[in-house]
Amino acid sequence: MADATLVEAIDLALARAMQEDARVLVLGEDVGRDGGVFRATDGLLARFGPGRVLDTPLAEGAIAGLSVGLAAQGFRPVAEIQFMGFAYATIDQMLNHAARLRTRTRGRLSCPMVLRTPCGGGVHAPEHHSESGEACFTNIPGLRIVVPSSPRRGYGLLLAAIRDPDPVLFLEPTRLYRAMREPVSDDGTALPLDQCAILREGGDVALVGWGAVVREMLAAAQQLAEEGVAAEVIDVATLVPLDAASILASVGTTGRCVICHEAPLTAGFGAEIAAQLAGPGLLSLLAPVERVTGWDVVMPLPRLERHDMPSVARIVAAARRSLRHG
Amino acid sequence: MAQAADTKKRGKPRANASAGANSGLTRDEWLKAYRDMLLIRRFEEKAGQLYGMGLIGGFCHLYIGQEAVVVGMQMALGEGDEVITSYRDHGHMLATGMEARGVMAELTGRAGGYSHGKGGSMHMFSKEKNFFGGHGIVGAQVSLGAGLAFSNWYRGNDRVCVTYFGDGAANQGQVFESFNLANLMKLPAIFVIENNKYGMGTSVDRATASRDLSRNGAPWGMPGVAVDGMDVEAVHEAARAAVAHCRAGKGPYLLEIKTYRYRGHSMSDPGKYRTREEIQKMRSEHDCIEGARHRLEALGVSEAELKKIDDEVKAIVQEAADFAQSSPEPDPSELWTDILVEG
Numbered sequence: 001m002a003d004a005t006l007v008e009a010i011d012l013a014l015a016r017a018m019q020e021d022a023r024v025l026v027l028g029e030d031v032g033r034d035g036g037v038f039r040a041t042d043g044l045l046a047r048f049g050p051g052r053v054l055d056t057p058l059a060e061g062a063i064a065g066l067s068v069g070l071a072a073q074g075f076r077p078v079a080e081i082q083f084m085g086f087a088y089a090t091i092d093q094m095l096n097h098a099a100r101l102r103t104r105t106r107g108r109l110s111c112p113m114v115l116r117t118p119c120g121g122g123v124h125a126p127e128h129h130s131e132s133g134e135a136c137f138t139n140i141p142g143l144r145i146v147v148p149s150s151p152r153r154g155y156g157l158l159l160a161a162i163r164d165p166d167p168v169l170f171l172e173p174t175r176l177y178r179a180m181r182e183p184v185s186d187d188g189t190a191l192p193l194d195q196c197a198i199l200r201e202g203g204d205v206a207l208v209g210w211g212a213v214v215r216e217m218l219a220a221a222q223q224l225a226e227e228g229v230a231a232e233v234i235d236v237a238t239l240v241p242l243d244a245a246s247i248l249a250s251v252g253t254t255g256r257c258v259i260c261h262e263a264p265l266t267a268g269f270g271a272e273i274a275a276q277l278a279g280p281g282l283l284s285l286l287a288p289v290e291r292v293t294g295w296d297v298v299m300p301l302p303r304l305e306r307h308d309m310p311s312v313a314r315i316v317a318a319a320r321r322s323l324r325h326g
Numbered sequence: 327m328a329q330a331a332d333t334k335k336r337g338k339p340r341a342n343a344s345a346g347a348n349s350g351l352t353r354d355e356w357l358k359a360y361r362d363m364l365l366i367r368r369f370e371e372k373a374g375q376l377y378g379m380g381l382i383g384g385f386c387h388l389y390i391g392q393e394a395v396v397v398g399m400q401m402a403l404g405e406g407d408e409v410i411t412s413y414r415d416h417g418h419m420l421a422t423g424m425e426a427r428g429v430m431a432e433l434t435g436r437a438g439g440y441s442h443g444k445g446g447s448m449h450m451f452s453k454e455k456n457f458f459g460g461h462g463i464v465g466a467q468v469s470l471g472a473g474l475a476f477s478n479w480y481r482g483n484d485r486v487c488v489t490y491f492g493d494g495a496a497n498q499g500q501v502f503e504s505f506n507l508a509n510l511m512k513l514p515a516i517f518v519i520e521n522n523k524y525g526m527g528t529s530v531d532r533a534t535a536s537r538d539l540s541r542n543g544a545p546w547g548m549p550g551v552a553v554d555g556m557d558v559e560a561v562h563e564a565a566r567a568a569v570a571h572c573r574a575g576k577g578p579y580l581l582e583i584k585t586y587r588y589r590g591h592s593m594s595d596p597g598k599y600r601t602r603e604e605i606q607k608m609r610s611e612h613d614c615i616e617g618a619r620h621r622l623e624a625l626g627v628s629e630a631e632l633k634k635i636d637d638e639v640k641a642i643v644q645e646a647a648d649f650a651q652s653s654p655e656p657d658p659s660e661l662w663t664d665i666l667v668e669g
Binding site (some may be wrong): 308 | 470495525527596660662
């Protein structure tokens with residue numbers, strides 16, 4: 001089992017999926033000869049050839065639409081959009097076609113495509129290279145949204161996404177691409193979709209989030225442990241469909257919840273989780289639900305970025321506020 | 327709305343707007359072109375250095391090699407004409423007369439930058455200079471450019487809008503949507519494809535089935551010409567013709583300006599898609615600034631005069647770099663400014 005970064009784990013999963021299933025095609029801007037803007041498709045062209053690794057023109061809407069057409073014919077296209085800010089151009093195709101093909105055809109056709117894109121801040125890039133735009137997609141029934149939080153989870157979840165019979169928006173946190181290495185077993189084992197992962201158990205407060213911020217949640221949990229507080233860390237992993245049951249079960253024990261995401265606060269996906277807690281979870285709550293998120297601002301440049309993104313200190317402070325109740 | 331606009335009278339073409347048979351540059355124009363191109367070159371070299379020193383966050387797309395395009399275009403424009411472009415935009419800003427120090431300070435994310443350190447390399451604007459950005463979504467500014475041109479047409483003035491985009495962007499759907507609209511409405515829009523041969527790592531012949539980008543507006547009847555973008559005089563001549571066409575109310579015009587970027591797409595480009603020899607050949611045989619220098623020498627401009635320009639440019643760039651490092655960082659409270667006007 002070799003150590004891999006997230007970007008290497010993505011590459012491994014793509015190669016594995018292409019090897020095991022000839023229907024899997026990789027397409028996007030510079031994914032072939034250049035191996036992708038972040039090198040997530042490095043080596044695939046040499047190994048699988050230009051018939052299966054397709055450099056496309058710079059046209060995001062067409063890349064998404066082409067993928068829908070391929071998927072409708074039974075292929076399993078995995079399209080790369082270079083940055084999340086460029087993925088907004090695909091919303092028309094993803095919303096109006098990819099996510100609705102199964103419903104419109106009453107199940108006669110499906111759309112087993114994956115749209116991969118880096119997301120999130122912390123890489124000192126401006127605006128559309130640092131966006132956390134998941135909430136623009138979470139209100140689209142029929143579209144699955146998956147976010148890994150580590151190399152190992154990236155490998156397993158991407159394989160699951162490619163094998164899934166429906167369209168998946170797969171969001172890869174840019175700042176995790178090369179932030180760490182961990183052992184990744186390239187044995188073709190997928191991780192389950194539509195399930196939260198409990199990364200650390202604890203009975204005092206639940207920290208709930210996804211993607212890169214999970215690292216800050218884990219660090220916050222460690223810090224809280226030193227203060228004698230046992231925090232449970234829940235990696236949501238699949239935003240839609242949401243595994244609310246796991247979150248409700250955890251908060252059923254802790255009675256306290258801190259939701260963390262990089263995206264802006266208002267109508268961020270944390271609001272949906274908070275609504276679940278205010279509904280079926282209401283009688284479990286011992287404290288108001290806390291949300292630690294980006295502010296309602298445009299993702300700023302590096303020198304202000306650290307003030308926008310959820311920090312360990314902000315997560316710890318929110319947990320402490322929560323613990324002061326009851 | 328279009329009906330209302332139809333009744334408005336368009337301004338008269340300017341006296342100097344007609345494309346003369348001989349639109350070659352005068353000695354003074356050559357001096358200006360040389361100085362403006364050199365300023366962009368030296369500015370970009372300095373930006374590359376500052377990036378290497380870790381002083382510039384985010385992305386940084388250098389214009390080195392392409393200077394003749396914006397300088398030749400800008401010299402054909404007049405007061406009030408608009409310019410809009412994509413993210414390889416430092417040269418365009420300098421060409422429109424925006425201050426080097428404000429641009430450089432924006433690159434370093436400082437309060438003294440054109441966007442107060444919140445826009446960065448790709449997002450700067452100057453209302454005073456009619457520079458409408460600096461845009462990061464490839465090709466998306468082309469529709470905006472059509473809108474700027476529409477406003478000129480609607481107001482009945484004789485201004486033109488120059489919209490720049492690259493060969494990569496030329497394949498985006500909304501570029502063609504904008505072409506159709508601009509031709510349908512006869513908008514005073516000059517569309518400039520800066521064809522530097524590569525959209526990131528994909529060469530133009532691998533990205534488009536069109537073998538002649540200057541003909542990309544042909545289905546809508548838009549005139550277009552291909553221009554040697556390494557020759558500022560050729561660019562200027564083509565620009566004058568395009569401007570005259572637009573000012574005369576004849577509708578949009580397409581220029582495919584064939585150019586070349588010496589540096590990578592951005593600062594993190596491994597450059598595996600072309601050879602060093604290819605770059606070297608362009609630099610040594612077609613460089614626009616070297617070409618201008620030779621021309622000036624032939625016109626009898628002395629070494630001392632050229633050195634004076636070099637020194638002036640060097641001083642501007644150094645001052646900009648100093649300012650970009652000494653200007654304070656934006657206050658954290660800036661994070662919440664200019665999002666919405668509170669009701």
